[in-house]
Amino acid sequence: MATLTIDKRFGKVVGYNIQWYDGIKRHTIHLGGKRYNKATAKRLKEVVDILLYQNQNGIAIFDKATMQWVENAPENIKSKLAKAGLIAANTQWTCLQLWNTFLKQKTNAKLATVKSYRDSQKLFFEVFLPRESIEQITSDRLLAWRVSMLAVYAEASVATHIKNTKAVLNWAVRQDWIAKNPMNGIAVGSFRNRDKDRIVTMEEYALLLDSCPNQEWRTIIALARIGGLRCPSELQQLRWKDVDWEQNRFLVHSPKTERHANHATRLMPLFDELKVELQNHFSDNENEFVVQGHQKTDWNLSNPFQKILERAGLGKIACPFANMRRSRANEVVRRWGEAMEKLWIGHTADVMEKHYLCPLDTDFAVIIS
Numbered sequence: 332m333a334t335l336t337i338d339k340r341f342g343k344v345v346g347y348n349i350q351w352y353d354g355i356k357r358h359t360i361h362l363g364g365k366r367y368n369k370a371t372a373k374r375l376k377e378v379v380d381i382l383l384y385q386n387q388n389g390i391a392i393f394d395k396a397t398m399q400w401v402e403n404a405p406e407n408i409k410s411k412l413a414k415a416g417l418i419a420a421n422t423q424w425t426c427l428q429l430w431n432t433f434l435k436q437k438t439n440a441k442l443a444t445v446k447s448y449r450d451s452q453k454l455f456f457e458v459f460l461p462r463e464s465i466e467q468i469t470s471d472r473l474l475a476w477r478v479s480m481l482a483v484y485a486e487a488s489v490a491t492h493i494k495n496t497k498a499v500l501n502w503a504v505r506q507d508w509i510a511k512n513p514m515n516g517i518a519v520g521s522f523r524n525r526d527k528d529r530i531v532t533m534e535e536y537a538l539l540l541d542s543c544p545n546q547e548w549r550t551i552i553a554l555a556r557i558g559g560l561r562c563p564s565e566l567q568q569l570r571w572k573d574v575d576w577e578q579n580r581f582l583v584h585s586p587k588t589e590r591h592a593n594h595a596t597r598l599m600p601l602f603d604e605l606k607v608e609l610q611n612h613f614s615d616n617e618n619e620f621v622v623q624g625h626q627k628t629d630w631n632l633s634n635p636f637q638k639i640l641e642r643a644g645l646g647k648i649a650c651p652f653a654n655m656r657r658s659r660a661n662e663v664v665r666r667w668g669e670a671m672e673k674l675w676i677g678h679t680a681d682v683m684e685k686h687y688l689c690p691l692d693t694d695f696a697v698i699i700s
Contacts, residue, residue, distance in 0.1 A: 333383065335376040338363070347372035349379055360411045374400065375408065382417040406432055410507035424508045426468065427461035433499045441586060443564075451495035454480065465503060470513045477517065490520035527649035531556060531658045535645055542642035544635075546612045547624050551632070552639075553608035554621075555652050558599055559659035559676045561587060562652035563630035569621045574601070574609065585677060599675050661688065 333351040337344055338361070346363035349372065360379070362372050381397050384390075401409070401418060412418045430452045437445060458476045459468060473496075480489045497519065500512045531539075536556050543549045554560045554569070564586045573582040579601045589595035601609070612621070620626055636651055648654060656676070664672040672678060 333376050333379045335372055337369075349376045351379065351383060353383075358415050360415060362408075379412075379417065382412070386417065405436075406508070407506040414507055424465050424503075425462050426456070426459050426465055429465050429503055429508070430455070430499060433502050447491060448495050448499075451492040451499075454492055455496060465509055468500070468509075468513050470515075470517060473514050474517055477520075481520075486520050493517070493519045527654075528657060529648065529654050530661065531648070531651075531655050535643070536655075538643040538645060539639060540608075542639045544639075546608075547622060548635075548639065550608050550612040551622055552655070553605045556655040556659060557602050557605040557608075558583075559656045559663070560599075561585070561656060562632065563625075566622050567620075567626070567630060570619055571613065571621060572619075574613075574621070576601075579606070583677075588677060594677070597674060597677055664688070 333349050336348045336350065338346040338348055346361055347367065347369065349360045349362075351358055360375070362375065378397055378400055401412070404412075409418065434445065434448060434452070437448070440448075455476075458472070458479070477489060477493055480492065484492075493514070497512065497514045497517075500509070500514050503509050504512050536552070539552050539556075540549050543552065551562075551566060554566055555562050560566050560569070560583060565583050568584040568586070569581070573584075575581060580598050581601060583597050583599050585595065585597065609621070625632070632652070637647065640646065640648060640651070660672055660676045660678060663676055667675075
């Protein structure tokens with residue numbers, strides 16, 4: 332018979348242990364983390380008792396409920412049972428099973444995160460076959476894959492795909508699907524890609540506003556260029572109730588940084604150039620969201636924005652919304668300092684220096700003078 336014990340640290344429950352002795356050695360199945368509760372641990376203990384009885388007496392599982400529970404159990408629990416010799420081990424996990432099972436459990440991940448993983452999965456299967464065993468994923472093959480991607484994609488993009496794949500393989504290690512991560516020792520690479528960085532000047536901003544098809548688009552561009560909001564995540568969540576006209580400020584909800592303490596929101600000033608566009612939009616608006624017209628869309632603003640660029644005579648701007656945010660960050664840090672840039676735009680000094688800081692014409696004008 333197995334025993335169930337509670338694993339506590341500093342008075343808090345951090346997991347459960349199911350233990351038994353088979354006459355030769357003591358076995359332990361540990362359930363750690365927030366995803367397992369006491370009811371799950373008790374049920375697993377009952378399953379272990381049944382499997383022990385089965386193995387000791389050489390009979391098949393006689394309880395259909397137990398059989399179904401084992402079949403539907405998470406893969407890491409199956410792996411623990413297999414490692415303990417209680418069920419047959421599945422030693423032929425395929426690459427397709429690996430990616431699909433990993434993505435299936437990312438239920439709380441943001442859509443952009445899942446999309447990033449799926450993009451990496453697509454590139455992964457350009458080299459690795461979906462049906463081949465994950466045991467065939469070797470360091471040499473992964474390194475060759477990284478080199479081949481660098482010949483086609485920017486280093487920052489390759490770094491993202493390598494990071495994602497490394498996370499997937501680390502997950503496989505935690506599930507006992509593989510003994511170690513074959514990507515250990517392979518450099519992820521740099522996430523910095525400054526080749527597409529540029530400043531959208533205030534003169535260009537004025538041209539963009541004049542080329543907008545309606546006031547909502549003028550507001551979108553003002554929020555990106557003057558407010559420095561992330562697009563689409565922060566624009567998508569902005570509501571009229573977040574705008575405090577009397578205090579001349581508005582509340583920004585930031586999905587990208589909400590996982591960090593005290594970084595779920597930030598207060599932004601209603602800069603004059605932004606306030607006038609918001610007021611014009613608000614005067615004829617009874618909607619909940621500031622940008623209502625895209626709430627039921629996928630927020631792919633690239634194509635309509637490109638048309639605005641063409642009408643403005645500005646040609647193509649790579650990563651336009653990121654560059655408008657970058658432009659405002661540079662203005663804020665120079666005019667109001669790093670502390671205000673961190674409070675208003677939301678960057679640490681290190682992130683600002685590595686990814687956003689750009690030389691402006693005014694910088695050189697100071698040197699010349």
